[in-house]
Amino acid sequence: xxxxxxxxxxxxxxxxxxxxxxxxxxxxxxxxxxxxxxxxxxxxxxxxxxxxxxxxxxxxxxxxxxxxxxxxxxxxxxxxxxxxxxxxxxxxxxxxxxxxxxxxxxxxxxxxxxxxxxxxxxxxxxxxxxxxxxxxxxxxxxxxxxxxxxxxxxxxxxxxxxxxxxxxxxxxxxxxxxxxxxxxxxxxxxxxxxxxxxxxxxxxxxxxxxxxxxxxxxxxxxxxxxxxxxxxxxxxxxxxxxxxxxxxxxxxxxxxxxxxxxxxxxxxxxxxxxxxxxxxxxxxxxxxxxxxxxxxxxxxxxxxxxxxxxxxxxxxxxxxxxxxxxxxxxxxxxxxxxxxxxxxxxxxxxxxxxxxxxxxxxxxxxxxxxxxxxxxx
Numbered sequence: 001x002x003x004x005x006x007x008x009x010x011x012x013x014x015x016x017x018x019x020x021x022x023x024x025x026x027x028x029x030x031x032x033x034x035x036x037x038x039x040x041x042x043x044x045x046x047x048x049x050x051x052x053x054x055x056x057x058x059x060x061x062x063x064x065x066x067x068x069x070x071x072x073x074x075x076x077x078x079x080x081x082x083x084x085x086x087x088x089x090x091x092x093x094x095x096x097x098x099x100x101x102x103x104x105x106x107x108x109x110x111x112x113x114x115x116x117x118x119x120x121x122x123x124x125x126x127x128x129x130x131x132x133x134x135x136x137x138x139x140x141x142x143x144x145x146x147x148x149x150x151x152x153x154x155x156x157x158x159x160x161x162x163x164x165x166x167x168x169x170x171x172x173x174x175x176x177x178x179x180x181x182x183x184x185x186x187x188x189x190x191x192x193x194x195x196x197x198x199x200x201x202x203x204x205x206x207x208x209x210x211x212x213x214x215x216x217x218x219x220x221x222x223x224x225x226x227x228x229x230x231x232x233x234x235x236x237x238x239x240x241x242x243x244x245x246x247x248x249x250x251x252x253x254x255x256x257x258x259x260x261x262x263x264x265x266x267x268x269x270x271x272x273x274x275x276x277x278x279x280x281x282x283x284x285x286x287x288x289x290x291x292x293x294x295x296x297x298x299x300x301x302x303x304x305x306x307x308x309x310x311x312x313x314x315x316x317x318x319x320x321x322x323x324x325x326x327x328x329x330x331x332x333x334x335x336x337x338x339x340x341x342x343x344x345x346x347x348x349x350x351x352x353x354x355x356x357x358x359x360x361x362x363x364x365x366x367x368x369x370x371x372x373x374x375x376x377x
Contacts, residue, residue: 004089005072011063018074018091026095031061033076036094037084105279109143110233112319119321121148124330127165131371134165138368141211146228146333152215154327159215159355162330167363170209172202173263180214180354198229198314198339201358203284204256204265210361212335216325220350226331228321229339231283234313235272241313245306250274252299255291256284266291271310273336282336285314314339325354336361 005021016033018026035054037043042052066077074086120140126133127149140147152158160177163169169176202208214226239246249271257266273282293300313319322343325331333340335358345352 004092006069006074006088006091009067009069009074011067014061014063016063016067016074016076020092024095024097024099026091026097026100028091028095030063031057031059032096033084033086034061034078036086037082038086038090039082039084041082042084106142108145108232110236111144111230111321112233113317113321115144116321119148119323120144120146121150123150124152124162124328127162131375135368135371135375138166138364138371141332141334141364142368145230145232145337146331148323149330149332150328152328152330154217156217156355159213159330160357162215163213163357163359166211166359166367168359170358170360172205172209172358173258173265177355177357180356195344196341197287198227198320198341199286199288200231200282200284200339201286201335202258202265203269203286204258204267204289206267208282208284209335209358211332211359211364212340213330213332213357213359214325214340215330215355216327216353217355218351218353219324219326221345221347221352222349223343224324224345224352225343226323226325227341227343228323228331228333229314229319229341231285231314231337231339232280234310234319235280235283237313237319238272238310242306242309244302245309246272248299248302248306249310252295252303254303255294256286256289257291258289271307280337283339285310285339334361 006018007021008019010017011030014030016028016030018028020026034057035050035052037052042050044051062079064076064078066075068075070085072088074088074091076084076086078084120143122133122137122140127137137147137149149162152162157177160169200208201212235246238249250273251270253268253270255266255268257264259265269284271284273280273284275281293303295303323331331340
């Protein structure tokens, strides 16, 4: 590609300045270039894992003795005679300028109830039969945090086959797969007929499941509409409207706990998770599984105020997408981003039966990258 052509390269101040044909400029530190040398001595030719130990490279590494542009590759000879040859496209892809870092961030589409006009959805056969359909589905999952898979066979275990198109399933204290039905002796409120407020699943785990699948097998009961809320969108509303509440929910870890006769799972984490760049990573929100607060006394009342402020946004009708799942529908959503719930239903009016399972987000992102490489070849 023309935009990946190197026009000039200048070495100074322990950096290489590359100007590209599209006018963009990249700066690569000499130490970074030496650390990422792609030759077989430094990078294992089969595993593509780094063999070079950065501790064997002088911290004050000086600029190389020669730098040449050769057939759109960058050839660098270091003071010790070692030769590093970098592909221009590889360098462009790994530029770490502020502009490049921002351009490579995932484009997340925050939403509210208006998404009902254009719900991200795809047919089951498109996913199961074509890599392009599978990639389209995974793109929806990353951009919106959820998608509805239509026309899935209403067969026991079919949801696991769908999830297996991505990766192996994540097993939890509820098993490898589970049924969401009204039970006589439930160990979780999901196994009742009462309404479930918006929540994320298993916040009491150190590493909660990344993606949840819920396959509707029967939908005969009155009520039971499913709800979804974009947790990142509501967190952003809180950040703009009430920054003090946002900062407290981002910084103050609170305890979550699930316990029955066989399990006692507990973990502490903030309600709103962000990475070092301030990007949202996860929302842990589940009133039923929030244990008694064990936090500094001065934070107790401010926390409740912040939590109520967030809850008011989560429960605002304009932020809730309501869906009536029908047999053959699979609701798939990022459990670390999208909160889910359901309306109460009358179990005497008919059968309501869902089957569910989990897959980790890492698997979603991995499969997506692999498919992108495969379909681009």
